Amino acid sequence: MTSNTTVPAQQDGGATILEIGQQPDAWREVAGRSDEQAAAFLGELLRRPDLRVVLTGAGSSAFAGEIAAPALRRQLRRRVDAIATTSIVANPLDHLQRGVPTLLVSFARSGNSPESLAATALADSIVDEVWHLVLTCDPDGKLGRAHSGRADSLVVYMPERTNDSGFAMTSSLTSMLLTCLMLLGPAVPADAEALAGAAEHVVGLQSDIRALAQTSRQRFVYLGSGPLEGLARESALKLLELTAGEVFTYFESPLGFRHGPKSVLDADTTVVVYVSTDPYTRRYDLDIIAELRAQLGRDAVTVISAEPIPAELGPAVVIPGLYGLPDALVALSYLVFAQYLALFTALKHGKTPDNPFPYGEVSRVVRGVTIYPMNGGV
Incomplete structure (x- = not known):
C-alpha cells in the first residue's frame, strides 16, 4: 500500500x-x-x-x-x-x-x-x-x-x-x-503531533484499505505483542461488531499464536501483524510474518509497521513519523487502520456501520445487566 x-x-x-x-x-x-x-x-x-x-x-x-x-x-x-x-x-x-x-x-x-x-x-x-x-x-x-x-x-x-x-x-x-x-x-x-501526522497518513490510505476489505475473506486474525496485543484484541472486536458477527475474528500474540490458536488459519484468512517498535520484540514479529507468509502467501498477511521490514519478508504498510515511539503510542495510529478495515469490511457485507444491529441484538450502551449487591465478605 x-x-x-x-x-x-x-x-x-x-x-x-x-x-x-x-x-x-x-x-x-x-x-x-x-x-x-x-x-x-x-x-x-x-x-x-x-x-x-x-x-x-x-x-x-x-x-x-x-x-x-x-x-x-x-x-x-x-x-x-x-x-x-x-x-x-x-x-x-x-x-x-x-x-x-x-x-x-x-x-x-x-x-x-x-x-x-x-x-x-x-x-x-x-x-x-x-x-x-x-x-x-x-x-x-x-x-x-x-x-x-x-x-x-x-x-x-x-x-x-x-x-x-x-x-x-x-x-x-x-x-x-x-x-x-x-x-x-x-x-x-510533541508525541501527539507525531501521532496525528501518522494518522493523517492512514486517512490517506482509505482506497487501499477498502481494496483489502474487498478481498472478502471470512476470517481475520490480529497479532501483536505487549501493548499491541491489546490493540489486536480491539481490532478483532471492531471488525466483529461492525460486521454484526458475519466475519470471524481472532487475536493473539505472535508467540502465543503457535500454541494451538494457529489452527484457525485456512485459505480464507487474512492475518494482520502489528510490528513492535521495540527492537527485541520486533524480532519475534518478523519471525511470525516469515512463517505465515510462507504458509498462506504474501497477500494473506498484512503487516503494519513504523519502519520498513526486511525486503525478503515482503511488503508492509509503513506508517511514517512513529519511529522511536513506544508501542502504547503507536497503537493509536495503528488503530485508525484497524477502524477503517472494520468499516470497509462491514460495507462489503452490506452492513450499516452506524447501526449494524438494527433489531437491537447488541446495543451501543449495554442494557439488561442486573447489578447485584454484595452480601458481606467485603
Whole structure:
C-alpha cells in the first residue's frame, strides 16, 4: 500500500467514517489542553510509592487499559493492572484489595454502562483508600456526574466531537487512551503531533484499505505483542461488531499464536501483524510474518509497521513519523487502520456501520445487566 491520496468521506460510511477521520484533529485538541487541577490531583497521588493503578472499562474501554498498562508500568515503576469492569463487578474480591491504596482509572465513552458505575462503587466499598480518575466523553453521562465534585475523584471530559454517535467506539477510544498516556505518562504534546501526522497518513490510505476489505475473506486474525496485543484484541472486536458477527475474528500474540490458536488459519484468512517498535520484540514479529507468509502467501498477511521490514519478508504498510515511539503510542495510529478495515469490511457485507444491529441484538450502551449487591465478605 503506497497510496496517500485523501479520499472524501463516503456517504455509506455514515457518521462512523467521519468519526474515524476526525481523530488527528481530536488528538491535537487533547494535547493542547492544560489541566492544572489534574496535574495537582495526580501528582500528589503518584508520590505515594504504595499506590496501585487499576485501568478499567468494558469492551473497547477495557482494551484501552490493556494497551496503556505496560507503558504505565515502565513509566511509573509501580503496579499497574488492566482489569475490565465486567471482571471487577462479577468477581470484586478477586481484583480489589482492601489494604492497597488504589487509583481506579475508568475509561467510559458515555459512562452509562451499568458496570461502569458498579465498579467504582465496589472500589469505594472494598478498598480502604481509593481515588478515581474518570475519562469520559459525555458530560451528561452517569459516571461523570457521580464523580464530579468529589474530593477523591477527578473527571476529565474529552473534546465534544469525540462522543461518537456511531455504534463502535473510534475517536472516543483513542482520545481517552491518549489522555491517559498524557496524564500518567509517557506521552508529551510533541508525541501527539507525531501521532496525528501518522494518522493523517492512514486517512490517506482509505482506497487501499477498502481494496483489502474487498478481498472478502471470512476470517481475520490480529497479532501483536505487549501493548499491541491489546490493540489486536480491539481490532478483532471492531471488525466483529461492525460486521454484526458475519466475519470471524481472532487475536493473539505472535508467540502465543503457535500454541494451538494457529489452527484457525485456512485459505480464507487474512492475518494482520502489528510490528513492535521495540527492537527485541520486533524480532519475534518478523519471525511470525516469515512463517505465515510462507504458509498462506504474501497477500494473506498484512503487516503494519513504523519502519520498513526486511525486503525478503515482503511488503508492509509503513506508517511514517512513529519511529522511536513506544508501542502504547503507536497503537493509536495503528488503530485508525484497524477502524477503517472494520468499516470497509462491514460495507462489503452490506452492513450499516452506524447501526449494524438494527433489531437491537447488541446495543451501543449495554442494557439488561442486573447489578447485584454484595452480601458481606467485603
